[in-house]
Amino acid sequence: MTHVDHQAIDAAEPEARAGDARAEAFQGVRAARRNELAEDYVELIAELIHTQGEARPVDIATKMGVTAPTVAKTLDRLARDGLITRAKYRSVFLTEEGRALAKECRHRHEIVLRFLIRLGLDPETAEHDAEGIEHHVSERTLALFAAFANRS
Amino acid sequence: MTHVDHQAIDAAEPEARAGDARAEAFQGVRAARRNELAEDYVELIAELIHTQGEARPVDIATKMGVTAPTVAKTLDRLARDGLITRAKYRSVFLTEEGRALAKECRHRHEIVLRFLIRLGLDPETAEHDAEGIEHHVSERTLALFAAFANRS
DNA sequence: GCTAAAAGTTAGACGAAGCTAACAATCTGC
């Protein structure tokens, strides 16, 4: 467990062709990028289920700022990847795996957000930046962020 | 200038459909994502020109950890977007605009890296994480990172 | 219980970013 992996879903991009340390870093970033969308979706779905009782595609679309067909296609991919289950014209459910990923993402998001605020950032900007940064923070960095956020 | 924009190249994704603050954050992240690759390329090209005297596609491919055809196609896009110039079978040059972007990216990369190391991260991991985080750091956050990195 | 609005789906387009296979140009070492 070196870089950002978070029990990644992967399968794509033939690794190995490493050699260069730089190349490895870029490959790690590309791997993280492939999971970003899934992470944001399951995190949002968990939140909707918690606050609204259910996760409807229309609400996902609104919160994500995309159109309904985009959500539909993305949900199909998440289902294919075993993170959610869904039935036609019904709202969405997380699988065990999806729930685990959501929890992990929520946790990471929370730490990055608190860290940025602790650093002195306004909550608005902190929320924006955390939404992007959270996917590129290794376990080590996360631990340091948490320590900083919790320091008295 | 709210979130990550760094004089972004954009043009895609019809904004406006905001309303929700969350949606705006996600749209910002997607916008940042669209510039990531261009940023990494121009930064690397600038570095190669500086250290090797020229930026050859084969070296870009090695450092980025991708194949030569992938580099070729990406370079075509960068040329289309006015960041580089290139001639068949020759190495790559940055335009004025590309040079400006490279400088900005280098600067951002440097600050994020120094910040992470200052936080207590090992240089290895710091380099990996910085490569991903740099694209999702707003001006405000960058300023705080710089201040933290430079504090006595 | 109809009907109109809301929500969801399907089809199809498009660009980005990756790959492999095959070919072409350039460089290098003798």
Place this chain on the structure above:
DNA sequence: GCAGATTGTTAGCTTCGTCTAACTTTTAGC
């Protein structure tokens, strides 16, 4: 200055993530 190695290009395939347009199903209000 030629041959073989290296580098670069082209063609074509794939998946992802976005969109619009058109259609279907469900829900809600009367």
